[in-house]
Amino acid sequence: MSARATIGNSASAGVFSEEQEELRRTVRTFLERTSPEAAVRRLMETDEGYDPAVWKQMGEQLGLQGIHVPEEYGGAGFGFVELCLVLEEMGATLLPAPFFASAVLAAETLLLSDDEDAKKELLPGIASGQTIATLAYANDTGRPDGAVEATSTPSGYTLTGTRHFVLDGALADLILVVACADAGPSVFAVEKGAAGLSAVPLSTMDLTRKQADLSFDGTPARLIGAEGAADGVLDRVLWMACVALVNESVGGARAVLAQATRYATERLQFGRPIGSFQAIKHRCADMLVAVEGSRSAAYHAAAMAQADDPSLPVVASMAKSYVGEAYFSVAAENIQVHGGIGFTWEHPAHLYFKRAKASQLLFGDPLHHRSVLAERFGL
Amino acid sequence: MSPEELTAAIDTLIRDHPPTTTDPHDFLGARFDAGLAWVWVDRSDGGSKAAPALQALVEQRLTAAGAPHPGAYNPIGIGMCGPTLLAHGTPEQRAKYLRPLFTGEEVWSQLFSEPSAGSDVAGLATRARRDGDEWILDGQKVWTSYAHLARRGLILARTDPDLPKHQGITAFVVDLHAPGVEVRPLRQMTGAAEFNEVFFDGVRVPDSDRVGDPGAGWRVGTTTLMNERVSLGGALAVRAEPGSDILDGYRVAASKGEGNPVRRDEAVRLWIEANVNHLTAIRAAAGGNRGKPGPEGSVLKLTTAEYNRRAAEFQVDLLGAAGALVPGYEVRQPTLPYGSSGIPATTTWFLRTRANTIEGGTSEILRNILGERVLGLPGDVRVDKGVAWKDVPR
Ligand SMILES: Cc1cc2nc3c(=O)[nH]c(=O)nc-3n(C[C@H](O)[C@H](O)[C@H](O)COP(=O)(O)OP(=O)(O)OC[C@H]3O[C@@H](n4cnc5c(N)ncnc54)[C@H](O)[C@@H]3O)c2cc1C
Numbered sequence: 001m002s003a004r005a006t007i008g009n010s011a012s013a014g015v016f017s018e019e020q021e022e023l024r025r026t027v028r029t030f031l032e033r034t035s036p037e038a039a040v041r042r043l044m045e046t047d048e049g050y051d052p053a054v055w056k057q058m059g060e061q062l063g064l065q066g067i068h069v070p071e072e073y074g075g076a077g078f079g080f081v082e083l084c085l086v087l088e089e090m091g092a093t094l095l096p097a098p099f100f101a102s103a104v105l106a107a108e109t110l111l112l113s114d115d116e117d118a119k120k121e122l123l124p125g126i127a128s129g130q131t132i133a134t135l136a137y138a139n140d141t142g143r144p145d146g147a148v149e150a151t152s153t154p155s156g157y158t159l160t161g162t163r164h165f166v167l168d169g170a171l172a173d174l175i176l177v178v179a180c181a182d183a184g185p186s187v188f189a190v191e192k193g194a195a196g197l198s199a200v201p202l203s204t205m206d207l208t209r210k211q212a213d214l215s216f217d218g219t220p221a222r223l224i225g226a227e228g229a230a231d232g233v234l235d236r237v238l239w240m241a242c243v244a245l246v247n248e249s250v251g252g253a254r255a256v257l258a259q260a261t262r263y264a265t266e267r268l269q270f271g272r273p274i275g276s277f278q279a280i281k282h283r284c285a286d287m288l289v290a291v292e293g294s295r296s297a298a299y300h301a302a303a304m305a306q307a308d309d310p311s312l313p314v315v316a317s318m319a320k321s322y323v324g325e326a327y328f329s330v331a332a333e334n335i336q337v338h339g340g341i342g343f344t345w346e347h348p349a350h351l352y353f354k355r356a357k358a359s360q361l362l363f364g365d366p367l368h369h370r371s372v373l374a375e376r377f378g379l
Numbered sequence: 380m381s382p383e384e385l386t387a388a389i390d391t392l393i394r395d396h397p398p399t400t401t402d403p404h405d406f407l408g409a410r411f412d413a414g415l416a417w418v419w420v421d422r423s424d425g426g427s428k429a430a431p432a433l434q435a436l437v438e439q440r441l442t443a444a445g446a447p448h449p450g451a452y453n454p455i456g457i458g459m460c461g462p463t464l465l466a467h468g469t470p471e472q473r474a475k476y477l478r479p480l481f482t483g484e485e486v487w488s489q490l491f492s493e494p495s496a497g498s499d500v501a502g503l504a505t506r507a508r509r510d511g512d513e514w515i516l517d518g519q520k521v522w523t524s525y526a527h528l529a530r531r532g533l534i535l536a537r538t539d540p541d542l543p544k545h546q547g548i549t550a551f552v553v554d555l556h557a558p559g560v561e562v563r564p565l566r567q568m569t570g571a572a573e574f575n576e577v578f579f580d581g582v583r584v585p586d587s588d589r590v591g592d593p594g595a596g597w598r599v600g601t602t603t604l605m606n607e608r609v610s611l612g613g614a615l616a617v618r619a620e621p622g623s624d625i626l627d628g629y630r631v632a633a634s635k636g637e638g639n640p641v642r643r644d645e646a647v648r649l650w651i652e653a654n655v656n657h658l659t660a661i662r663a664a665a666g667g668n669r670g671k672p673g674p675e676g677s678v679l680k681l682t683t684a685e686y687n688r689r690a691a692e693f694q695v696d697l698l699g700a701a702g703a704l705v706p707g708y709e710v711r712q713p714t715l716p717y718g719s720s721g722i723p724a725t726t727t728w729f730l731r732t733r734a735n736t737i738e739g740g741t742s743e744i745l746r747n748i749l750g751e752r753v754l755g756l757p758g759d760v761r762v763d764k765g766v767a768w769k770d771v772p773r
Pocket of ligand 1: 738743
């Protein structure tokens with residue numbers, strides 16, 4: 001493909017309909033009520049890292065876990081854009097929940113698999129929130145590669161090997177594992193408590209999103225779709241995951257800009273608000289520029305993912321690189337604007353800073369995505 | 380007017396006045412008469428009372444048909460002076476000035492900056508004194524783009540030095556061919572003389588050419604400056620294939636053995652930025668801001684100016700030793716339309732981009748605007764607040 005990805009048409013301009021704005025307001029109000037900073041802090045110190053009662057409400061009252069799952073599989077049947085919009089609000093509050101793992105990674109993997117039975121059987125539980133699911137695809141460098149072997153036996157498949165950095169891996173009821181079978185990489189489903197499955201929770205920088213290493217030792221697994229079909233599915237799931245994550249990041253970036261702006265207006269030094277000093281004002285202006293650019297990139301990528309546009313890999317890498325750097329820089333600047341208090345455990349600035357860095361490293365860092373683009377452009 | 384009606388009107392215009400064979404000024408006149416100049420305004424002002432967001436449809440369709448772009452024939456007029464007249468001009472002024480402005484028959488200039496009033500436009504000293512039905516202008520403007528080609532200008536002048544600086548200013552349309560006006564080319568660091576000094580010595584302006592009330596000039600000027608930012612930012616950002624020039628530049632260099640991973644990464648980074656700016660421009664336009672631009676235009680002006688500078692530097696670096704060569708520094712007074720004097724060579728462009736972060740408001744001033752007007756941060760400490768202009772140190 002050439003560099004001529006057709007980027008930008010008015011359909012993708014990031015102008016939301018009244019219905020979409022209404023959805024945003026509903027989610028925002030819900031999160032403000034159920035996920036204030038105090039709740040985030042309480043939950044991030046727990047092993048599970050989420051509040052089952054809130055999770056249940058999200059699934060049963062708002063139907064968020066199934067927002068992008070078609071109605072025939074028990075979901076709400078909205079588009080990918082709506083899923084991204086929900087994620088943006090979750091990113092703004094740092095909602096600690098296995099939402100990304102379950103509603104994005106696992107649900108999208110099943111949706112893209114060519115396996116009607118598995119979809120009918122597994123998606124309704126994910127959509128209602130009853131099942132917490134995740135996707136295990138990474139090796140010890142975080143790349144989608146090798147590491148787990150699938151063996152076909154007369155009574156089904158067994159998996160052996162280790163998957164790393166699995167989001168909410170220690171918690172999940174259902175794990176979709178990418179493993180190598182005779183015909184090549186394939187997707188398998190493993191249930192919590194399966195024989196030979198062990199989870200090692202990881203001590204992560206971002207306390208609001210848990211990760212685990214999962215080891216399989218002759219673990220019984222169910223093949224999803226055809227043997228050897230994982231490559232295409234995983235590729236696409238990871239592009240969608242990048243897009244979903246950058247939209248979540250836009251929420252976080254928005255939130256830290258608001259924090260910095262508020263503090264710059266309230267904090268007095270030398271007899272005037274610090275925001276009246278250009279050293280601070282101009283930092284805030286640059287933060288605004290980064291947030292606006294992030295919006296442009298993320299909203300456009302969401303629209304292209306929804307439209308199944310051929311430019312998806314290009315716009316996803318572009319957004320992952322741009323927004324990854326932008327969110328990290330605004331989260332870092334927020335600490336600087338806050339001075340000493342910004343470096344304390346009690347202040348929320350570090351929670352966003354850590355989320356920003358961790359998100360930047362997930363699914364490929366900005367430099368990785370630029371090199372992917374360079375290859376694609378034949379540079 | 381609905382999108383369908385508008386599309387039909389565009390198609391009729393193209394059919395009756397084939398864009399590639401019709402004289403550009405005639406084509407633009409026909410476009411104005413068809414209500415396709417500024418779609419959201421009244422018919423008499425060159426519009427169709429359509430939704431502002433539909434302007435993009437008109438531009439796209441006409442560009443695709445190879446129609447002349449009005450901005451190329453009158454950049455300051457189309458980008459800044461026209462929108463200001465639409466917002467603040469009297470019906471007589473709009474009837475008299477808008478059509479020739481749109482067709483490029485009368486080129487316009489923006490006469491705001493002065494030797495001691497650049498970023499601080501409101502500090503300007505050019506005087507206008509009332510004399511019956513006329514005003515008499517005395518003073519000097521500077522950095523005035525295209526004044527050597529312009530027939531008219533939008534000028535800000537001080538009409539009451541006893542008031543604080545923002546309150547004593549009045550805006551006028553000035554005839555640059557009137558007695559007492561002198562335009563002197565000013566050479567830029569590129570060698571070219573795009574801008575000028577303009578001197579006013581007892582220049583008479585009829586009161587009917589006053590734009591807005593006496594003393595309301597700052598409000599008029601703000602409209603112009605906001606439009607300038609949208610116009611500069613937008614023009615820089617909306618390109619057919621944003622960033623493709625960067626990738627092409629890198630490919631050529633790489634084919635000569637000048638590629639390396641660091642440059643390759645910078646090429647992609649610039650490509651990404653060009654596209655992000657492009658998407659922001661689309662988002663701003665889709666927001667329906669035309670005609671009443673908000674401070675959002677400042678985001679685009681800031682990012683595209685900074686981008687342009689880095690992109691040009693990247694391109695010059697790719698040339699290696701040859702990047703140090705220039706086509707020459709002979710004094711050139713540019714002509715209109717744009718582009719008629721040939722595509723600027725890379726080094727000339729590299730030199731020219733140093734103006735992008737100064738013209739139309741410096742990057743520092745734009746950050747102030749973003750901080751104060753968009754984010755609502757407290758203003759700078761102002762020592763001239765409430766002080767009569769004549770008592771402000773300068
Ligand atoms: C190519 C070009 C074309 C132009 N065309 C026109 C035209 O057609 N019509 C017209 O009226 N003008 C025109 N200008 C003038 C332009 O608008 C001014 O140059 C610009 O606003 C800056 O003013 P100044 O040059 O007086 O710089 P100054 O205001 O003296 O600024 C010098 C430095 O101080 C900084 N500074 C100033 N005030 C502040 C502040 N409050 N906070 C922080 N930093 C500050 C500036 O950012 C800059 O870095 C043109 C300029 C250029 C370069």
